[in-house]
Amino acid sequence: MLLILFLVRLAMGYQFQSIASISSHLVSELGFSYxxxxxxxxxxLLPGIFFAIPSGLMTRAVADKxxxxxxxxxxxxxxxxxxxxxxxGSLYVGRLITGxxxxxxxxxxxKMVTDWFIEKEIVTALAxxxxxxxxxxxxxxxxxxxxxxxxxxxxxxxxTGVLALVALLLTAALYRDAPNVEQAGDQSLRFGLPKRQFxxxxxxxxxWALYNTCFIxxxxxxxxxxxxxGYESSAASSITSLAMWxxxxxxPFGGRVLEVFGWITVSIAVTxxxxxxxxxALSQGIAPEVxxxxxxxxxxxxxxxxxxxxxxxxxxDNRGPGLGIFFTWYYVGMTxxxxxxxxxxxxxxxxxxxxxxxxxxxxxxxxxVGTLRMLQAIWPIEAASSxxxxxx
Numbered sequence: 001m002l003l004i005l006f007l008v009r010l011a012m013g014y015q016f017q018s019i020a021s022i023s024s025h026l027v028s029e030l031g032f033s034y035x036x037x038x039x040x041x042x043x044x045l046l047p048g049i050f051f052a053i054p055s056g057l058m059t060r061a062v063a064d065k066x067x068x069x070x071x072x073x074x075x076x077x078x079x080x081x082x083x084x085x086x087x088x089g090s091l092y093v094g095r096l097i098t099g100x101x102x103x104x105x106x107x108x109x110x111k112m113v114t115d116w117f118i119e120k121e122i123v124t125a126l127a128x129x130x131x132x133x134x135x136x137x138x139x140x141x142x143x144x145x146x147x148x149x150x151x152x153x154x155x156x157x158x159x160t161g162v163l164a165l166v167a168l169l170l171t172a173a174l175y176r177d178a179p180n181v182e183q184a185g186d187q188s189l190r191f192g193l194p195k196r197q198f199x200x201x202x203x204x205x206x207x208w209a210l211y212n213t214c215f216i217x218x219x220x221x222x223x224x225x226x227x228x229x230g231y232e233s234s235a236a237s238s239i240t241s242l243a244m245w246x247x248x249x250x251x252p253f254g255g256r257v258l259e260v261f262g263w264i265t266v267s268i269a270v271t272x273x274x275x276x277x278x279x280x281a282l283s284q285g286i287a288p289e290v291x292x293x294x295x296x297x298x299x300x301x302x303x304x305x306x307x308x309x310x311x312x313x314x315x316x317d318n319r320g321p322g323l324g325i326f327f328t329w330y331y332v333g334m335t336x337x338x339x340x341x342x343x344x345x346x347x348x349x350x351x352x353x354x355x356x357x358x359x360x361x362x363x364x365x366x367x368x369v370g371t372l373r374m375l376q377a378i379w380p381i382e383a384a385s386s387x388x389x390x391x392x
Contacts, residue, residue: 001116002125004174005109006132008068008167012105013136015075015098015160016044018082021144025153030088040095047099048106048331055107056324064108064115064320065175071104072168079161083154094157101164103331107323114311114319115178122311123264127255127304134248181316193314193321196381200313200372204306205326207368209333210361211272211306214279216334217341217358218243218295222282224351229285239288246296247303254301265373268302269366275299276362283355299362306365309372315381337361 019026019041026032032040058067078098082091109129117125140160148156193201219240226236258267278295282288314322341354 001175001178002113002128004170005112006129007170008072009105009109009129009132010136010139011072011075011160011163011167012102013133014140014163015079015136016102016133017137017140018144018156018160019044019095021140022148022153022156025148026091029153030091032088036088040091042335043092043095044099044102045331045334047096048103048327049335051100051103052107052327052331053321053324055104056111056321056327059108059111059320064112064177065171067104068108068112068171068175069168071101071108072164072171074098074101074104075164076101076161076168079157079164083157083161098160103327106330107320107327110307110310110327111320111323112175112178114308114323115181118311118316121259123259123304123308124252124255125304126307128252130303130307131248131251134244138248193318193325194381196375196379197314197318197322198325199379200375200381201310201322201325202329203368203372203375204309204313205329206333207309207365207372208306208326209330209337210365210368211303212330213333213337214358214361214365215244215247215299216338217354217361218279218282220338221341221345221351221354221358222288222292224345225283225285225355226288228351229288231288239292242289242292243296243299246293247300250297250300251303255304258301258305264305264308265369268305268369271298271301272362272366276359279355279359279362283352283359306369309369312376313372313381 019037023032023034023037026037026040027034055067075098078094078096078101080094081097082094085091085094110126113125113129114122144156144159147159222240222243223233223236226239227233231239254271258264261267275295275298278291278298282291282295310323310326311319313326341357344353344357345351347353
């Protein structure tokens with residue numbers, strides 16, 4: 001089941017990368033500006049702000065497998081619109097449609113993996129699932145430009161739809177629900193979440209948003225720091241990419257290490273504090289080749305553990321809606337955070353400012369994890385659930 005869900009999530013990363021891979025074609029053939037290219041890239045994430053919570057709520061009435069197939073169909077339709085349209089408008093509309101499908105994927109895939117592994121190696125399983133996203137992006141980097149060069153950019157869009165079709169077929173033919181999990185239809189389609197669970201999952205969601213936004217800031221603004229230190233632009237980008245390549249290894253292996261040895265909270269605090277210190281050094285252009293690799297190795301270790309905290313924040317019957325809230329914070333952070341980082345660059349005039357902000361975000365994650373542990377001690381969701389059962 002984990003392999004199936006890994007391959008399905010890979011299709012989402014592959015589709016996300018498509019605009020960046022063919023940007024030169026869109027600039028030369030359709031007259032796009034690079035600002036418009038950036039906007040089009042961001043359109044994949046924008047729907048998450050509005051559709052993450054509805055996606056989670058629907059798990060109370062619709063089977064997870066069916067919702068995942070709806071997401072795949074949506075991504076296929078979006079890819080077809082982008083590849084078949086003859087105007088820039090069709091690209092924007094298609095990108096929004098694929099973003100809706102990607103939002104459904106994010107929420108439902110996380111719930112599926114959690115349902116299967118909640119009591120057996122959930123940190124490792126979620127870490128493996130998370131790795132599918134950058135691998136899908138890497139696959140797009142390797143193939144989409146070649147497809148666009150050989151057959152035209154619309155065929156690169158259609159290729160993302162083909163991979164989404166594979167995800168649809170895999171889900172329909174092979175996926176089955178985890179045992180001992182409450183099925184959709186056993187619950188009423190109600191809105192809302194108990195107050196304690198909403199607070200707990202929001203704390204985790206904001207932490208996850210800051211953690212991911214930090215990486216976007218790193219890859220977006222570190223090249224500017226290195227260019228200021230005398231590196232060529234292409235070399236600066238290549239050096240920065242070392243962090244992401246290192247994370248492809250550290251995320252799954254780090255998840256396994258934390259699963260085996262424990263000390264989850266302490267490990268999160270230590271690894272993210274070290275990562276923040278590494279970013280501070282990078283902001284000054286110190287030993288970038290070494291520090292980019294070090295950052296990727298250390299910062300990737302707690303990824304699975306951080307996401308697994310979402311399972312602690314809500315009860316099993318509220319997992320779908322809880323993950324909807326969790327990912328809403330993620331999408332808001334991924335939309336606002338990079339813009340805020342750019343603002344610090346503008347007002348300070350320093351290339352280091354965005355990187356320093358990213359380091360501060362990692363310290364914020366540590367504080368939020370500490371806040372969650374405090375809430376679990378003094379305001380636990382289990383007490384609220386027990387009271388509700390007694391009252392009923």
